[in-house]
Amino acid sequence: MSTRLNGIKADFERLFGSLPTKIVKGPGRVDLMGIHTDYNGGFVLPVAVNLDVIAAGGLRDDRKVVVYSQNFEQKSEFSLDDIVHDNVNKWSNYVRGVVLFIQEAGVKLQGANIVMHGNVPIGSGMSSSAAIEMATGFLFQSLVGFDMPGTDMALIGQKAENKFVGVNTGIMDQFISRLGKKDHVLFIDCRTLEYDQFPLDTSRVKIVVCDTMKRRGLVDSEYDLRRSQCEEAAKLFSQWVPNVTQLRDVSSTDFEKYKDRLPEVVRMRAEHVIYENERVLESRDVLKRGDFEGFGKLMNASHDSARDLYEVSCFELDAMAEVCRNAPGALWNRMAGAGFGGCSVSLVIDEFVEQFTSVVAVEYEKKTGLVPNLYICTAEDGASLIE
Numbered sequence: 464m465s466t467r468l469n470g471i472k473a474d475f476e477r478l479f480g481s482l483p484t485k486i487v488k489g490p491g492r493v494d495l496m497g498i499h500t501d502y503n504g505g506f507v508l509p510v511a512v513n514l515d516v517i518a519a520g521g522l523r524d525d526r527k528v529v530v531y532s533q534n535f536e537q538k539s540e541f542s543l544d545d546i547v548h549d550n551v552n553k554w555s556n557y558v559r560g561v562v563l564f565i566q567e568a569g570v571k572l573q574g575a576n577i578v579m580h581g582n583v584p585i586g587s588g589m590s591s592s593a594a595i596e597m598a599t600g601f602l603f604q605s606l607v608g609f610d611m612p613g614t615d616m617a618l619i620g621q622k623a624e625n626k627f628v629g630v631n632t633g634i635m636d637q638f639i640s641r642l643g644k645k646d647h648v649l650f651i652d653c654r655t656l657e658y659d660q661f662p663l664d665t666s667r668v669k670i671v672v673c674d675t676m677k678r679r680g681l682v683d684s685e686y687d688l689r690r691s692q693c694e695e696a697a698k699l700f701s702q703w704v705p706n707v708t709q710l711r712d713v714s715s716t717d718f719e720k721y722k723d724r725l726p727e728v729v730r731m732r733a734e735h736v737i738y739e740n741e742r743v744l745e746s747r748d749v750l751k752r753g754d755f756e757g758f759g760k761l762m763n764a765s766h767d768s769a770r771d772l773y774e775v776s777c778f779e780l781d782a783m784a785e786v787c788r789n790a791p792g793a794l795w796n797r798m799a800g801a802g803f804g805g806c807s808v809s810l811v812i813d814e815f816v817e818q819f820t821s822v823v824a825v826e827y828e829k830k831t832g833l834v835p836n837l838y839i840c841t842a843e844d845g846a847s848l849i850e
């Protein structure tokens with residue numbers, strides 16, 4: 464961390480002639496359970512991880528925001544009074560969108576100089592975009608000193624992603640990146656935005672995030688298609704079950720009663736979401752009891768359902784699941800993020816972690832020809848002040 468911080472400070476001084484006054488981080492995330500449930504008003508169980516975007520900033524006297532990305536070695540500038548897309552420095556659109564919607568929420572901002580550095584792998588499904596959004600939001604909060612509940616900031620991040628960047632995601636990523644808690648898992652009700660946090664005993668198990676190194680393909684169009692299929696399912700159920708507005712409102716009992724009336728693909732999508740929501744609720748209880756064996760079975764079921772019913776897997780994610788399930792110390796693995804490539808996650812019994820990672824690296828490469836990146840992750844606080 465200190466090398467990264469020193470590098471950021473040095474660049475800030477070189478570019479702006481002084482040291483930053485605030486340095487914050489916005490973490491990436493991994494979902495332990497609940498895939499494609501958030502935009503159905505459902506439940507998720509994510510953690511914020513120890514890979515993040517660090518943002519260092521200082522206020523300016525004018526209305527200009529100047530952001531430099533160390534990763535892209537690019538600088539982007541805009542006025543607080545005229546925030547439009549940057550088609551060259553595309554990464555800066557996450558910053559621009561958040562700043563735009565913070566102002567639209569009625570907060571008076573001031574110009575700022577910013578240097579950012581991220582180590583959340585891009586396109587891997589660990590939400591580097593939420594990390595940059597929540598780092599931006601928290602940096603402005605720290606610099607300008609305005610109050611805003613974490614849930615409101617998460618909603619601003621989601622709005623930036625949906626309405627400014629143009630990717631139609633749910634609320635999970637920004638929520639956990641803002642409200643995550645060290646050594647804790649968050650249970651989030653994505654409709655009411657109520658949440659509950661409970662400790663994960665990391666002396667017994669480690670979270671290992673396995674990047675397949677297959678970059679996500681078709682994710683936007685397929686993601687939107689899944690969303691509309693779920694909306695169609697909810698609409699159909701609303702004719703048979705009272706008070707259904709989203710699939711969150713359909714129980715598995717109702718599903719079993721009416722499933723034969725649904726078109727085949729819509730039935731498959733609904734079946735995944737409805738049972739996945741139940742798996743999240745069960746996982747919360749099982750994990751709170753420290754029953755990792757029980758949780759592992761639910762993880763496997765989640766992956767299989769996302770693969771067979773929701774059809775968001777790919778050869779590499781399935782290969783990773785197979786390799787991880789056969790490796791020492793983890794009998795479990797599920798895809799994370801949106802699927803279609805990117806990362807999966809295993810919980811690994813502490814004393815087997817080294818063996819697990821070396822076996823997975825070798826076996827996965829044998830199967831796919833790709834060298835995976837394996838991250839032993841800790842659960843971390845959401846967006847917060849570093850200095």
Ligand code: GLA
Pocket residue numbers: 497498499500501502590632633634635636800801802
């Ligand atoms: C992406 C989206 C999230 C969520 C997941 C799937 O990560 O950003 O909102 O929908 O996919 O669970």
